[in-house]
Amino acid sequence: MLSDNDEAASRLRRLGELPLDRVGSAGGAGAGWKAIRSIFSHREMLGLLVRRDLKARYKDSALGFFWSLIRPLIQLAIYFVVMGQFLGAAKNIPDFAVYVFAGLSALGLFTEIVVGGTSSVLTNAGLVKKVYLPREVFPLSSVGSALFNFGIQILVLLIATIVVAKPPVHWQLVYFPPALLLLVVYGTALALLCSAVNVYLRDTQYLVEVVTMLLFWASPVVYSWEMVKTLVPSPALLEVYTNNPLTLAVLGFQRAFWVSGDSVEWPGGLMTRTLVALVIGIVFLLFCHRVFVRLQGNFAQEL
Numbered sequence: 001m002l003s004d005n006d007e008a009a010s011r012l013r014r015l016g017e018l019p020l021d022r023v024g025s026a027g028g029a030g031a032g033w034k035a036i037r038s039i040f041s042h043r044e045m046l047g048l049l050v051r052r053d054l055k056a057r058y059k060d061s062a063l064g065f066f067w068s069l070i071r072p073l074i075q076l077a078i079y080f081v082v083m084g085q086f087l088g089a090a091k092n093i094p095d096f097a098v099y100v101f102a103g104l105s106a107l108g109l110f111t112e113i114v115v116g117g118t119s120s121v122l123t124n125a126g127l128v129k130k131v132y133l134p135r136e137v138f139p140l141s142s143v144g145s146a147l148f149n150f151g152i153q154i155l156v157l158l159i160a161t162i163v164v165a166k167p168p169v170h171w172q173l174v175y176f177p178p179a180l181l182l183l184v185v186y187g188t189a190l191a192l193l194c195s196a197v198n199v200y201l202r203d204t205q206y207l208v209e210v211v212t213m214l215l216f217w218a219s220p221v222v223y224s225w226e227m228v229k230t231l232v233p234s235p236a237l238l239e240v241y242t243n244n245p246l247t248l249a250v251l252g253f254q255r256a257f258w259v260s261g262d263s264v265e266w267p268g269g270l271m272t273r274t275l276v277a278l279v280i281g282i283v284f285l286l287f288c289h290r291v292f293v294r295l296q297g298n299f300a301q302e303l
Contacts, residue, residue: 038134045133049124049141053116054148072108072153076101079222093224094260095164101157103221106253109150110183110246111212116142117191118198118208121299128299135296136289139191143184157257166259178274179252185281186245193288196295219250226265242267245277 039046057067079100093099117139121128124138161167190208198204218241220228225242232238241247252274254261267273 039136039140046137046140046144049137050144050148053141053145057145069152069156072101072104073156075104079104092227095166095258098157098160098164098166099254099258099261100222101153101160102253102257103219103250105150105153105157106179106183106250107216107219107221107246108153109146109180110187110249111216112146112149113143113184113187114190114194114212115205115208116146117188118194118205120191121195121199122202122205135299136192136292139188139195142191143188146187147184161257161259168257168259170259170262172255172262174256175252175271175274176256178271178278179249179256182245182249182252182274182278182281185278185285189281189285189288192285192292196292199295199299215246218244219246220254221250224264225251225267229265243273243277245281248274248277 076097080097120138120142121135127133128135128138158167194204194208225247228241229238232241248270251266251270255266255270
């Protein structure tokens with residue numbers, strides 16, 4: 001029989017013979033595909049993290065997942081009464097409630113992905129320090145839980161269109177898929193980038209909350225794009241505002257679900273603008289993932 005020292009030496013020798021995976025390096029041109037394969041091989045863990053996030057959010061709550069409906073409905077009521085009735089925004093926007101809820105659904109998905117993803121690595125510090133798995137699964141779990149809540153909100157939006165007797169049975173529904181992809185691509189990119197930076201600079205999560213709040217008012221949710229066109233004197237500034245990916249996504253949602261907007265003026269070439277922004281977003285996503293890969297090597301030490 002081997003002594004304890006011999007057994008320990010043998011174990012160390014076997015460990016020394018194992019191949020080492022380089023973490024946080026550039027990794028060459030195939031690093032992206034390697035990361036995708038690694039995430040796919042850990043898809044069960046990703047699914048568990050999504051379910052855990054959803055259960056933890058409403059743990060010991062009597063209403064449970066209904067809270068994912070209550071918050072946007074309360075927001076809708078506030079904006080409908082304050083902006084629509086008191087400030088008169090509803091006078092120039094038919095079916096104002098559907099219009100606002102379409103924009104709120106889009107902004108809500110983007111905000112939940114980015115804000116949840118930013119704090120995801122810190123929230124899972126224990127797993128980062130103890131278990132090996134692709135670090136990308138933490139921000140991606142926030143994307144998964146955000147999409148689940150978004151699905152519930154879209155169901156409510158569809159019910160609202162039926163209540164006002166204007167369901168989105170029109171060709172403009174084709175704007176929905178690229179607008180949704182736009183939100184997911186840019187949201188995931190920022191979630192990866194901000195989650196990595198947040199490990200080293202903890203103020204990032206608070207900055208993200210402020211910026212997402214500003215982005216809400218910089219998007220045509222409680223006011224129309226036509227109003228912006230009227231008030232902005234410079235065509236160049238109007239183009240910058242219109243080509244903002246978040247603005248394009250909100251307009252895409254409104255174009256798809258707001259049937260009363262079929263007769264309203266929209267920016268020219270909306271689908272083309274959306275597809276171009278989507279291509280740029282994919283490049284931006286690859287860049288943010290590259291930054292994430294370079295920064296993740298010291299996550300355990302920083303946490």
